Amino acid sequence: MRSQEPACRDISFSTHKQAYHDMANHNSTTGTGGMDASILFEFTRPQDIGVGMFESLSDFAFNSNEYVGLADSIAMGAINAVIDCGGPVIPFRGGRIDATVAGPATVPEPQQDLASHIASFKAQGFNQTEMIMLVACGHSLGGVRKVDFPLIVTENVPTGIQTFASTVGFDNTLVHEYLNSTTENVLVVGANITTRSDLRIFSSDNNVTMQRLASSTTFNTVCADLIGRMIDTVPSSVTLTDVIEPFNYKVTKTFLFPQNGSLTFLASLRIISSRNAPTPTITMFWKERTGSFCPPKGCSVGTSDDTITDSSFLAQLKGVPFFDLFSFNASIDLKTSISHFWFEVNNNDGSTPFVVDNNGANYTIDQDVVLYDPLRSDTSNPFSVLVVGVRAPFFSFLLQKMLPPTDANISISQVKGPGSNPNLTAFTTLSGSDIPFTTSKTSVFALDPSLPPADGYTFYSSSISHIGQLISSNTIHATINGTAYSRWVPSLDIG
Numbered sequence: 042m043r044s045q046e047p048a049c050r051d052i053s054f055s056t057h058k059q060a061y062h063d064m065a066n067h068n069s070t071t072g073t074g075g076m077d078a079s080i081l082f083e084f085t086r087p088q089d090i091g092v093g094m095f096e097s098l099s100d101f102a103f104n105s106n107e108y109v110g111l112a113d114s115i116a117m118g119a120i121n122a123v124i125d126c127g128g129p130v131i132p133f134r135g136g137r138i139d140a141t142v143a144g145p146a147t148v149p150e151p152q153q154d155l156a157s158h159i160a161s162f163k164a165q166g167f168n169q170t171e172m173i174m175l176v177a178c179g180h181s182l183g184g185v186r187k188v189d190f191p192l193i194v195t196e197n198v199p200t201g202i203q204t205f206a207s208t209v210g211f212d213n214t215l216v217h218e219y220l221n222s223t224t225e226n227v228l229v230v231g232a233n234i235t236t237r238s239d240l241r242i243f244s245s246d247n248n249v250t251m252q253r254l255a256s257s258t259t260f261n262t263v264c265a266d267l268i269g270r271m272i273d274t275v276p277s278s279v280t281l282t283d284v285i286e287p288f289n290y291k292v293t294k295t296f297l298f299p300q301n302g303s304l305t306f307l308a309s310l311r312i313i314s315s316r317n318a319p320t321p322t323i324t325m326f327w328k329e330r331t332g333s334f335c336p337p338k339g340c341s342v343g344t345s346d347d348t349i350t351d352s353s354f355l356a357q358l359k360g361v362p363f364f365d366l367f368s369f370n371a372s373i374d375l376k377t378s379i380s381h382f383w384f385e386v387n388n389n390d391g392s393t394p395f396v397v398d399n400n401g402a403n404y405t406i407d408q409d410v411v412l413y414d415p416l417r418s419d420t421s422n423p424f425s426v427l428v429v430g431v432r433a434p435f436f437s438f439l440l441q442k443m444l445p446p447t448d449a450n451i452s453i454s455q456v457k458g459p460g461s462n463p464n465l466t467a468f469t470t471l472s473g474s475d476i477p478f479t480t481s482k483t484s485v486f487a488l489d490p491s492l493p494p495a496d497g498y499t500f501y502s503s504s505i506s507h508i509g510q511l512i513s514s515n516t517i518h519a520t521i522n523g524t525a526y527s528r529w530v531p532s533l534d535i536g
């Protein structure tokens with residue numbers, strides 16, 4: 042079995058529900074609310090409660106960083122939940138912006154009447170037919186937990202969850218069981234008539250829409266469309282990206298730091314691989330930042346490592362069987378440094394070698410003045426020592442004098458998870474884990490006398506404790522002699 046095989050599990054169901062609850066405070070008239078991760082501030086409300094909701098939020102606790110927020114993770118979670126349960130592939134757009142406060146309490150509740158539900162869905166941007174469809178798509182998965190909704194699940198269920206359909210998976214079994222009156226969906230046939238919201242919704246057009254959904258092709262098409270609209274419902278101030286598809290060449294794991302009289306530059310190029318073709322030969326090229334050192338075609342180095350990995354299940358469904366990661370370890374002339382790099386790929390199949398250069402823009406290195414130094418840093422335990430190299434001013438470099446800059450302010454801001462929300466301590470106890478909040482922390486660097494200047498750089502360090510927390514990204518900010526620099530370091534470790 043491949044490591045990326047899908048698994049349709051409890052967490053898939055609650056992740057899917059969470060996406061709807063996050064979206065459900067959208068108001069299409071005012072253009073406010075939507076998929077904005079405000080659920081993080083709302084999940085103790087009666088309409089949002091449940092262990093499932095908490096667990097799926099915890100699942101995403103470490104995904105956020107300065108560039109990708111929790112709301113995008115929730116949207117991607119819903120897409121994965123649907124495919125993991127055998128449903129259709131829903132396109133993903135990025136760019137959601139996380140809310141910083143709770144939204145209005147407009148998530149529909151099962152005890153409300155039909156008119157309220159029609160009004161709620163209308164505010165969210167869905168008409169009555171679409172409401173029926175979206176609820177049928179949503180309730181294709183999972184069920185109602187007795188522990189959280191004892192007034193709805195009135196009888197004992199061995200698993201604690203009264204499922205909406207008799208089979209597990211994203212399909213229209215729920216629709217068939219509803220139409221042929223074999224359903225055990227408690228929101229249709231539960232003893233508590235007040236909370237039979239699915240019955241009121243499904244039958245609100247005399248079952249015309251439910252009958253349409255009896256075709257599995259229609260069900261899949263309709264659900265892909267409506268769940269896609271659901272996760273793309275955002276405040277009007279937010280513009281989502283185009284649909285994001287896997288791309289052929291992705292540069293990752295770049296590190297530039299001084300070492301043994303040169304600059305070491307590490308980079309990896311991830312390419313889509315079928316495993317059936319010959320292994321390509323890839324060469325990395327680069328150009329100097331200043332002066333001349335490289336031949337006219339650029340300095341170059343071959344691969345130092347090549348690892349094939351499985352792609353995600355979503356990528357497999359999009360026709361990406363494997364990824365091949367080619368690593369490069371280049372020694373860069375210290376004086377002339379590096380300004381940009383690109384690759385030449387020879388597929389070794391008789392075709393002409395070609396250049397991969399970020400569609401003509403090259404992969405640029407914006408500065409070499411402030412560098413994170415992974416070798417001088419120690420991230421092996423929760424008490425990390427992070428080291429930043431600062432290039433000595435030009436004149437002192439020429440004189441071979443490693444003078445520290447006269448004025449250096451360096452700090453690192455880190456996104457960490459989980460943090461804690463003091464208002465929600467009851468849930469901390471309930472779940473046995475921490476609240477899934479990420480927090481941002483800034484630490485200051487000081488000139489480190491234990492690290493002698495070398496290779497034109499002076500070294501600054503900062504001791505950082507992050508016991509029990511995972512760091513999801515880091516950005517170094519520095520002002521050196523009046524000039525501001527910033528460097529994003531997604532991972533502190535070379536490996």
Ligand code: HEM
Nearest residue numbers: 054055057058061091093149150151175179183184185186
């Ligand atoms: C009037 C509208 C709706 C009402 C009143 C409603 C109500 C409920 C209730 C009471 C539960 C049980 C929750 C639990 O035990 O954790 C539930 C579960 C669920 N709902 Fe809805 N829902 C509505 C619409 C939707 C929509 C539009 C979707 C998604 C498109 C959705 C997706 C789900 C999923 C996937 C579950 C199962 C969660 C699990 O098993 O962990 N619901 N819903």
